[in-house]
Amino acid sequence: MTKIIGVIGGAVCNEDIYEMAYEVGRDIAKSKNIVICGGLSGVMEAVCRGAKSENGITIGVLPGRTKNEANKWVDIPIVTGMGLARNIIIIRSSDVVIAVDGREGTLSEIAFANILEVPVVGLNTWEIDVPIQRVTNPSEAVTLAVKIANERVHILKEPLI
Numbered sequence: 001m002t003k004i005i006g007v008i009g010g011a012v013c014n015e016d017i018y019e020m021a022y023e024v025g026r027d028i029a030k031s032k033n034i035v036i037c038g039g040l041s042g043v044m045e046a047v048c049r050g051a052k053s054e055n056g057i058t059i060g061v062l063p064g065r066t067k068n069e070a071n072k073w074v075d076i077p078i079v080t081g082m083g084l085a086r087n088i089i090i091i092r093s094s095d096v097v098i099a100v101d102g103r104e105g106t107l108s109e110i111a112f113a114n115i116l117e118v119p120v121v122g123l124n125t126w127e128i129d130v131p132i133q134r135v136t137n138p139s140e141a142v143t144l145a146v147k148i149a150n151e152r153v154h155i156l157k158e159p160l161i
Helices: 015-030 043-053 083-093 104-115 138-151
Strands: 004-008 034-037 058-062 076-079 096-100 120-123 133-135
Touching: 004 015, 004 043, 004 083, 004 104, 004 138, 015 034, 015 043, 015 096, 015 138, 034 043, 034 083, 043 058, 058 083, 083 104, 096 104, 096 138, 104 120, 120 138, 133 138
Parallel strands: 004 034, 004 096, 034 058, 058 076, 096 120, 120 133
Antiparallel strands: none
C-alpha cells in the first residue's frame, strides 16, 4: 500500500544537503510512495524535484495564503495561511518522517513527531535526546522509512489542544 513519507528540512541548504534531499525524493518515488513536505525552497524543493525525476507524487503544505509560493515540483499545494503552525499538518499526514539537516522549524517538526508518535529517520540532522533512527545516506534513509511505514499501524493520537 502506498505510504506518505514526510521530508522535513530547511528552506536554505548547501549543495551537499540539496543533493541528499534530491536523492531522498528520488528514492521515495522509486519506492512508489508519496512525498509530503513544506513545499518551499531548499530541502523541500530538492525532495520534490527528486521525486518528480522518477514521476513521483509530491504534496506541499504551504505556510502562506497562495499556491504560487510552492516550488515548481509540488503537484498538490495545500494552502494553510498558518505560517509555521502548518508543520503539524505535515507530521500528522506522514506515516514516517525523514529529517534532512534543518534548523529550528525542522526541530519543531521533530518535536511534533515525537509527541504524536510518528517515527523519525534522521539524515545529517539535529543531535538531540529523542528517538531518531539515524542513517548515513539517502538510500538508507528511504529504505528504513519505507520499512517503518509498512510495518506501522497509523493511529492518530488525540489533538494537542
